Amino acid sequence: MNLITRTALAGGAILALLAGSFTLSSGTGQASACTTQTVDPATAGKVAAVAGYSGTQLTNAAHIINAATALGLDTAGQTLGVMTAMGESSLRVLDHGDTAGPDSRGLFQQRDKWGTLAQRMDAEQSATLFFTKLKTITGWEQLAPSAAAHKVQGNADPDHYTRYYQPATAVVQALAATTRGTGCGISGDKIELAQNLVTAADEGRLKGLTPDHIKEIRWIAQGQTVPDCDIDVRILQIITIALNTFHRIGVSDINRKCTGQILGGGTKSSHWINGGGGAVDFYSLAATPTTGADGNAIRLIGALDAVVQAKARIGQKQCRAKADVRLALQHFAEFDDTCNHLHVDIAYV
Structure with a gap:
């Protein structure tokens, strides 16, 4: 059973929804603009195992979700990214490739042409590389998830990632409530x-x-x-x-x-x-x-x-x-x- 818990807001912000106003107290006395919701990687790593993934794997999934969020992608994009990394590295930052791509590295097994070694070996940066290319593919949202991932990765089998879609969905759902930075300065008018x-x-x-x-x-x-x-x-x-x-x-x-x-x-x-x-x-x-x-x-x-x-x-x-x-x-x-x-x-x- 997955236990979903709500984490404390970053920075000690206190939110209150009152009858006539929505206030955000951040110590400045001024309302804050909306902040982007991100998954707390440290908290994600402590979530009970989801679909066989746990610990560092869930921490890496959190970084993938955050990279997608930063680029304006919703749950569908987040799930696609987690699915792809499951199929490439089992959500682990690998320091080696395989016969087909000996220079492949990281969560997404990206080759040298994708970016620097440091970028490919960093969970969030490698995910950003993945999602940046995904966004260049017109109509990716209408494709089957594995087909969309295939267009980004250029792997041999377009259906390779299908088996990972349901586990990825479960992971994204399980980490959804570990978000931080939920606040907006919402009008009371x-x-x-x-x-x-x-x-x-x-x-x-x-x-x-x-x-x-x-x-x-x-x-x-x-x-x-x-x-x-x-x-x-x-x-x-x-x-x-x-x-x-x-x-x-x-x-x-x-x-x-x-x-x-x-x-x-x-x-x-x-x-x-x-x-x-x-x-x-x-x-x-x-x-x-x-x-x-x-x-x-x-x-x-x-x-x-x-x-x-x-x-x-x-x-x-x-x-x-x-x-x-x-x-x-x-x-x-x-x-x-x-x-x-x-x-x-x-x-x-």
């Missing part, structure tokens, strides 16, 4: 938050389903007060954090009282009580469907758990249990919910 989210919606980065809950955000952005269609400012902040983290997200439900939806908990649902707008359901993160137990969901839960108040709730508990993922949470209370989204609510705080 409801209209400003809504206006920024509307901009994202118009750009296609924030999407909704039918019935349309994005219109609730639009009304707030326009300064309109529509009865039973309000959204708690903390939910707008949570959506903003998700958008800042994944760039492209999908939201299926916010205020069901506004749309008249009688689903699940009905009129007792956190989407309905107290006028509605005290919960949000994410159906996709990083333009990828979420089950509430996948790597993106775990990453978002870890980020939000650092900032929500006690009694905030996170759904899909049984989905994570089925995936053998247990969370060590400081603030969130977990509950069961369907495995086709990630539910977050503050309605009972």
Whole structure:
């Protein structure tokens, strides 16, 4: 069983999500800009074995994930990189090559033409070399993972890495909650938050389903007060954090009282009580469907758990249990919910 724990924030930063403001205290008294989430390699090396990989191997996987993140790649890219290194070196920084490539070195078995020996023997730098080339391949996202890796590596068998895809997925998911640097200086102004989210919606980065809950955000952005269609400012902040983290997200439900939806908990649902707008359901993160137990969901839960108040709730508990993922949470209370989204609510705080 994988035990997923949330690490302390780097630098002793203290985050608090309050009724009217999101604050980051870094000792300067000033709000910080968003910081990139990275996996803590030291913590990763202490995570229980995942799919047969442990210790230094998981530390190296963390460096690969961080290199991908630094280049703006999401979970799909991170998984592809970890998969490739599994197939090349079993996630070890090798100081030798093989018959086909006697000058191959490092996690990705990169030959002399890739870079200096120091670069190829450094986990994060060698991963950066890999991802930099990956990004030059048009449409790599639409290729089978092994085919995409093959185009980067130029190895003999295009299907060589396929067997490593599932283990890589498990490793990326297991390390997702060991992120550090979760903070953003998020506005506490409801209209400003809504206006920024509307901009994202118009750009296609924030999407909704039918019935349309994005219109609730639009009304707030326009300064309109529509009865039973309000959204708690903390939910707008949570959506903003998700958008800042994944760039492209999908939201299926916010205020069901506004749309008249009688689903699940009905009129007792956190989407309905107290006028509605005290919960949000994410159906996709990083333009990828979420089950509430996948790597993106775990990453978002870890980020939000650092900032929500006690009694905030996170759904899909049984989905994570089925995936053998247990969370060590400081603030969130977990509950069961369907495995086709990630539910977050503050309605009972």
